[in-house]
Amino acid sequence: MNSRFDVIIIGAGPAGIACAQALAGSSLSVLLVEKNETVGPKICAGGLTRMTIEFGIPEDQARTFHIHTVHIDGRPPCRIALTNPLKTVDRTSLGRYHLSKVANARNIELLTGAKLTAVDKGSIVTTKGAFRYRHLVAADGSLSPVRKHLELPSKFGVGLYYEVPRISDEVLFHFKPGIVRSGYLWVFPHLTHTNIGICFNPDTFTAGLAKIILQQYIREKGFQRDGARLKGGLINHLYCGFHFGDIFLAGDAAGLASRPSGEGIHFALASGREIGRKILDAGYAMKEFSALLSLKRRQEGYSRLFESVPRLQKLFLAGYFTLMRRPWMQAHMGY
């Protein structure tokens, strides 16, 4: 294998693969480095909104929902008919599907089982050798070692879930403002199980308490855990820029996930693709990237407003989800 590449991408998640896809067929040599032996598996609820689906998904592995129901403690449920359906898919299938898009690109080499251990000016070290680069793309997730190398701060949301065996047919979001000030519970039915979880801001809440609330919620909804293991992960949502000399940051490594929803796959795919295009053409205007940042800021602005006056939070949420019944509001919020 070569030891010099025009572009080295760290991480074969959605951001890394989308970047590789943008570079596929170009004259640039690309190395895609992944620490796991298999591409795809990731702690994630696998909920996909319109913009993720537009990148293509394995439809035969997905479930489709045209309605979701929002519960806010103490108020009647709000059923929202979606202009664009929400889909659920397991991340291994999604990763395999994304990877298939670059499998035939002659200029892209995939190196799995290779963990990045050090970053230097123009070179990296992995557990499978050292390589030189002209451009380095960090698509290495929320705990990105490249982001650490750049000494950028991060801010995390936390997501915890169980995959319970009973398969339900309804997507639910549940807000408990009196208990979980910043966050919500979800029920995402998949083909083989139902993913039930909670996301929250760790500054306001402990993981121990979140686990108890989640277990209670699962019981309330009539599900059995039946030995399912608690799974969880961090979601970096602090965006500090994406371009630092010859290093680019994409997806969670760039802090691009949405703080209030924890949604990050679309932000990863779109940012990875935009960075690939920028590498190909330094003058590329990156309008999609700007739109992505505006959407993230809009979603975060609403949620900050809701959290700013705790005693009005239920009222704000109820008003917001009443508006979300309107197609224009769904479009405005990226759904």
Ligand SMILES: Cc1cc2nc3c(=O)[nH]c(=O)nc-3n(C[C@H](O)[C@H](O)[C@H](O)COP(=O)(O)OP(=O)(O)OC[C@H]3O[C@@H](n4cnc5c(N)ncnc54)[C@H](O)[C@@H]3O)c2cc1C
């Ligand atoms: C509990 C939970 C639930 C979520 N649910 C949803 C959801 O329903 N919908 C949604 O849109 N988003 C969801 N997200 C967020 C979503 O998972 C991420 O935003 C998305 O995966 C980010 O993609 P990425 O490519 O930036 O990073 P990742 O998907 O994390 O990919 C990073 C890749 O880099 C590799 N890597 C890391 N370190 C190294 C290293 N040192 N060397 C080599 N490779 C390395 C990893 O193995 C991985 O393959 C959820 C997150 C969590 C934690």
